[in-house]
Amino acid sequence: MYRLLVALLLFLAALFLAVHFAEGKKLLLLLRQGRPLWVMVALLLELLFLVNLAGFYHALYCTMEIKESWRRLLVLVIASSFVSLVTPGGSLSGTALIVADAVKRGAPPARAVLINLLFYLFDYGAFALVLVGVFSYLGIKGTLTFYEITAALLLLAFVAAQLLLILAAIWRPRQLLALSQKVLDLALFLVPHRYRASWRARSLTFLHHLTEAAGWLTQRPHGLGRVGLHALLVEVLGIAVLGAVFVAFVGRLALGTLLITYAVGMLFLIVSITPSGIGFVEGAMTATFTSLGVSPGNAVLVTFVYRGITVWFPFLAGMISLHWLRKEEVARIDSIRE
Template sequence: MIRKILFSLLLVISGFFVLTHFTEMQAVAGLLGRGDWRFLLMGVLIEGLWLLNVNQSYKALYRAVGIEESRKKLFLMATAAFFITTMAPAAGMTGLAVFIEQTGKEKGKPAPHGRVTVACILYLLADYFGLLAVIPLALYILWRRNQITASAIIASIILVVLAVGLATLLMLGARSSHKLSVVLGFIARFVNKISGLTLHRQAIHPDWAQNFSVDVNVGVSSLREQPQMLIQPMLLGLNNKALMMFVLLSVFLAFNISFTIPLLIAAYALGYLFSVVSPTPSGIGIVEGVMTVALRSLGMPLENAATVTLAYRGFTFWLPLVVGGWSFRRLQKAEKQA
């Protein structure tokens, strides 16, 4: 009964999301209709390769923490998680819930929550460190052109803090679940104090810190003997960034807009950076503005900058969102048939 209520609520939220972003969706669809279909098709194919690369990343990480899951199921979970996180953002917890709930369900043996949690955290780390490999170059390009901004520097610092914070939590959890519990308990009490003053309720359950710490410790334990299994996911994280830049390249070619390699790198890095640190899910409303301003500051006419940004978001946000909605529906149908 509760599952049906939540599913109905998600449908309502999805409908509201479509209504509130319908104008943007129309603009993206109309814009793509004016591009060169050959390069647009190339962009779609590269985006498909990106989705497969993400799928392989999760496959490698699941193996690293001792979980066997089919690539088909991982694809459905990864894309559905993107959809649900966009529709109902909660610091990424809604996406994590998809992996925890669905992993191992077909075999009737749900995987330990700790291992699934660690695999998802490691995916984020691989993604962050892949982006951190590109950000310094992008900032250097902006600095050389006297276009570096305080917002770009602050966003980069936030990304570093997030990456270091996640890595620290994993290392602390690997050494001692008790120490991690103490740190997370302090964070939870601070958050609850703030939410108590503003929302008049606790945002985090009191037992969360201890339970999560034990889960992390269990999940990381399987990596201690084979740390080399993390090499492939990290390389795949870098490959993700390369594929996204090729998607952006296909957009420039589709609309016959001149570009330089430095401009391509800077625009991609800033767009993806703000999609990560943005207060809105997947950077909705933020990335569009940041990329347009970045391209304009690098010498591109405003109309061309807006064209590239909207078309690029069509490939990297709206297309995965549609695929994610389809994947979520497939998972729901599979549950009903089980």
């Protein structure tokens, strides 16, 4: 099954290459035209971005008392970014890879899921801080569009729903379980009758373990400060990559222009329905740059290179990471057979 999954991912990777090969070739040509030092800075910052994501997960694993090496989490995070890019499920598919790996290595499923809930809660929460500041400024200027407001509200609603779920699991576990039972009873009407009892039992057992894990976390909140720091670094490094690309190909830019364009781009990346926001983010960032006084040609160039670095770098590194994980799994299966 695992080898079939890897084969499917490699097929999707080949399909991605076939569709976007011309873009990748164009990116390589453009990178040679930028200021070499700042191009290298942008690439290094993108690497640090991925390293910080591994540190982000490592902090969560430590908080939940799940042992895992930082090096292996780096491989997992890069592989997860690759999966998120080439599969229709986007970031959910990448998250599923990390959850499945944690469970396979002995972590309780509820804790593995809670880790990823906390990851997105802190990640989107940190971005929401940037977003609120930027959009407050745009609101005062009167330049907010209906689409930006709608996307922002969707993101804030998602963050609020995650927060409410975790808080309910901590403070109102019985009420959460009771509500979950009612929702399950309604949802299970879509499931064949012979499977309903087992599906209901497994779902309720999982929710029970999730509330236990959330309650357990409240007794050990000491590691959450480190988690929050990594979440903030995600935004700082993301902004820095965009700034380095702009300097490499255009020159200096105002900090406000940088922050606003980054915020709009990341917002549409999160709420878009395509993997990694392909098609939506590019249009949103280019339009934002242009509206803030950047020439259309420079806006398209910077956006294309920035998206190229943040898409192709994880893609190429992810193929290597997936190969490493495949070799590890084959070795593990061979050792069990022996």
